[in-house]
Amino acid sequence: MVWLEPREVARFELDDLLGGGTGVVNDVHWHAHAPHLSQSIEIDAEAAAIVGGLGATAWVDAQALIDAHGTQRIEGLLAAGLIVSDDTRHAAHRAADETHRAQQWFGLSSVMHAASRWSGVDAAAEVQEAGLYSPLGLRNAYGIPPPTFHDRGEPDTRIALERAPRTDFDELLDLRSTCRNFDTTRALPRAQFANVLERVFGARGQVEAAEDFEVIKRTSPSGGAMHPTEAYLIVRNVEGIDAGLYHYRPGDHALQPLPPVDDLEKLAFFAVGGQQWFADAHVLAVLAPRFQRNFWKYRNHPKAYRVTILDIGHLSQTLFLSAIDLGLGAYITAAINEVDIEKAFGLTHYIEGPLAVCGFGLRGGEMVTSEFDPNRKAWPRKSPPAE
Ligand SMILES: Cc1cc2nc3c(=O)[nH]c(=O)nc-3n(C[C@H](O)[C@H](O)[C@H](O)COP(=O)(O)O)c2cc1C
Structure with missing residues (x-):
């Protein structure tokens, strides 16, 4: 092909x-x-x-x-x-x-998947050098962005909606934010590490849909119920778990240690495209679908790859909420060096390909890298630094 x-x-x-x-x-x-x-x-x-x-x-x-x-x-x-x-x-x-x-790929999806992979890219440095890191830099380079809100129809035909009383769930939702400041001095308690993994990637139920065809239940939806996404972990700093590479096993909620890499910190840095603020996370979870698990059902299907990407988005939001519920920080990034990650974990991009990295861990005490927290939910402690 x-x-x-x-x-x-x-x-x-x-x-x-x-x-x-x-x-x-x-x-x-x-x-x-x-x-x-x-x-x-x-x-x-x-x-x-x-x-x-x-x-x-x-x-x-x-x-x-x-x-x-x-x-x-x-x-x-x-x-x-x-x-x-x-x-x-x-x-x-x-x-x-x-x-x-x-693998039953739809051809153009496979080409797109392969062609969008990076190797050894320091995206953070590139963005900084291009002056595109700050909102002001972006505004100067690209002019005015498309409007924040999109108006359709006539204003006098609009129907105002009631606002519901706030609940604890609203509190949790409003706490969700991207953490770019992890505590590099303390280890993440093992129980919290395990709890996040169980909530996000663990099998919460298991049924035999047909003979030799098992389907698991997770807290996130999955196209076709196939749950193709594997979690490969770069564990940096967790109490009682050796730093290194692991594969999470959703069925028995266990870690499979994988062969070590020479330089775990370098891998973490390049895994997140040179963004040290993300590499500092106690745990980096590489989300990589086993494509054939989905494509077995949706054979050579033009929508199938899209579905695997959408699954990643759901897992990411569940990871955010699970981590934040424990008072931890979390993030997702697609600015990843897939090729470096594949090499480290022994993956082949068209069989099991990294699509995103989600990190989580203890929040730092000081905001060194900016975060978007206009309502001071993540950062009641200090004001963000001036841009
Ligand atoms: C798919 C995806 C990729 C992202 N990649 C990056 C990234 O590479 N670097 C980064 O600092 N933030 C990244 N973000 C975080 C966004 O910048 C962030 O969600 C946005 O600024 C809104 O802030 P909030 O998540 O705190 O509400 C990413 C978010 C998503 C959903």
Whole structure:
């Protein structure tokens, strides 16, 4: 499966300028996105035509291709994995292609999923350098944003709604906020750590929907009731749990220790795109669906990937509320280095792919990094620093 993207790249050419042009010339660069590979590959127009001329299922004779385009070209495309063969020399690419197909991805979703992954990106530094960190920086760079509230219809036709008396649930909802200031001096009590995991990711019920087809109940909804999302944990600072990598087991509410990485702090930093304020969390939970668990039901379905992403959003909100109910701080980020996370946990992006990282832990005593807390719910202690 390959999607060919013609990418326009502008370059300066003096001859064009001297000839009365603008000097800016646009070239087309072809990028081949094959989701069974770890990254896209730039190819020339002739290679794009060769790949574009081959089907995804019908086998063709390699010799005929070599006769038409030369050994070097075809061997090059085979070595890159953009075409597959039954030669044992290309067995790894063929196996990856077959495993990828077996997941039942909708093709464009798979391309999008693979193409949106990062490796080693320090997004925090990039945003800072571009002057886009503060609201003022954004406003200066991009002008006025679309309006906060969206008006439809005529004002005199609007129906005012009653406001309900506040309950404890309103209190909890209003406490939800993104924590960017964790306490790096204290360990998270183990009981609180376990409690959050049980509330968010634990199986609260289990039924056999059909023979050999078990379905679990969680506190969040899941498209098709398949609950494909796994929680992989970077435990940094929890009482009685060694710092390291773990897989959470929803069925028996247990941790499976995984092989260690050389530098846990570096992994935490890159897992959240260089945002130290998030890397400081006592626990970072990588949310990674086992795609086939959902795609088994919604085969090659154009909505299926969307459903797995929506599941992440639900889990995140439940994690926020579960943590905040215990007086803890929490966050979610999608600014993650998927490739670094995959390497650390031994994941293959098209089988089990990180979509977000949620962190939680003890809140710090001082707001060093800004938080959005206009009603002073998260921060009754101190005013936020001036921007
Ligand atoms: C999907 C998602 C991704 C986010 N990514 C980041 C992030 O990378 N860095 C960050 O500081 N905040 C991130 N946030 C937090 C938002 O900035 C935050 O929700 C927003 O400012 C509103 O603040 P509140 O959550 O405290 O109400 C993310 C939120 C969501 C829902």
